[in-house]
Amino acid sequence: MQYNIEKIKQNLKRKLNSDRYEHTISVAYIAIALAMRYDYDIKKAEIAGLLHDCAKCIPDDTKLSKCMKYNISISDIERENPYLLHAKLGAFLAMNKYRVDDKDIVSAILYHTTGRPSMSTLEKIIYIADYIEPNRTKAFNLSEVRRIAFVDLDLTMYLILRDTVEYLKKNPKNIDVMTIKAYEYYDFLQKEKSNFLKNEEED
Numbered sequence: 666m667q668y669n670i671e672k673i674k675q676n677l678k679r680k681l682n683s684d685r686y687e688h689t690i691s692v693a694y695i696a697i698a699l700a701m702r703y704d705y706d707i708k709k710a711e712i713a714g715l716l717h718d719c720a721k722c723i724p725d726d727t728k729l730s731k732c733m734k735y736n737i738s739i740s741d742i743e744r745e746n747p748y749l750l751h752a753k754l755g756a757f758l759a760m761n762k763y764r765v766d767d768k769d770i771v772s773a774i775l776y777h778t779t780g781r782p783s784m785s786t787l788e789k790i791i792y793i794a795d796y797i798e799p800n801r802t803k804a805f806n807l808s809e810v811r812r813i814a815f816v817d818l819d820l821t822m823y824l825i826l827r828d829t830v831e832y833l834k835k836n837p838k839n840i841d842v843m844t845i846k847a848y849e850y851y852d853f854l855q856k857e858k859s860n861f862l863k864n865e866e867e868d
């Protein structure tokens with residue numbers, strides 16, 4: 666599919682506040698850089714990066730009403746924390762408003778906030794680009810995560826999910842089950858890898 670990048674950017678500029686627009690452009694560029702590193706389609710990475718937060722600046726009550734209107738399911742945690750819905754609503758808008766018919770791009774938008782077990786390459790690229798883009802300053806271990814992002818995607822997922830779950834534990838009832846499942850999956854994967862390496866050494 667051919668995408669009109671300039672038109673998408675113009676639309677996002679109207680729909681997002683200026684900080685969110687800057688963040689969006691940065692995520693798209695970091696996603697392109699990661700796609701280059703991991704031999705992934707750079708156009709798909711760019712489109713997913715541009716659209717990942719397309720629903721972010723919709724007011725929370727409108728997010729809830731739009732989800733109801735479009736039959737998008739709302740969990741109890743999403744009802745309590747409606748900002749989480751920008752991922753589901755963003756994936757819906759990518760398909761129906763921006764006419765993205767590529768399932769990889771849509772699911773990268775859908776899972777960009779919580780992650781999920783066994784993520785695709787594009788899902789990991791967008792999740793990671795969102796966390797490490799240069800305007801981000803608040804997360805712990807950012808310089809380490811930024812370096813590892815260009816070394817090992819699965820290890821980076823583990824590091825980000827570990828720190829995110831740690832941060833969210835301040836308010837455990839607001840943690841989405843998908844975030845926990847994603848963390849448990851990447852934690853397990855890291856342990857499997859280190860056990861494998863240990864056994865190799867002993868052989």
Ligand code: DGI
Binds near residue numbers: 795844
């Ligand atoms: O939209 P962005 O700010 O660019 O980034 P994002 O969509 O990854 O959202 C980041 C925020 O989402 C961050 O503060 C952590 C939070 N988050 C991630 N998983 C969960 C979560 N918040 C809640 N309440 N529950 C989760 O499971």
Ligand code: FE
Binds near residue numbers: 721777778
């Ligand atoms: Fe987001």
Ligand code: FE
Binds near residue numbers: 688692717718795
């Ligand atoms: Fe974002």
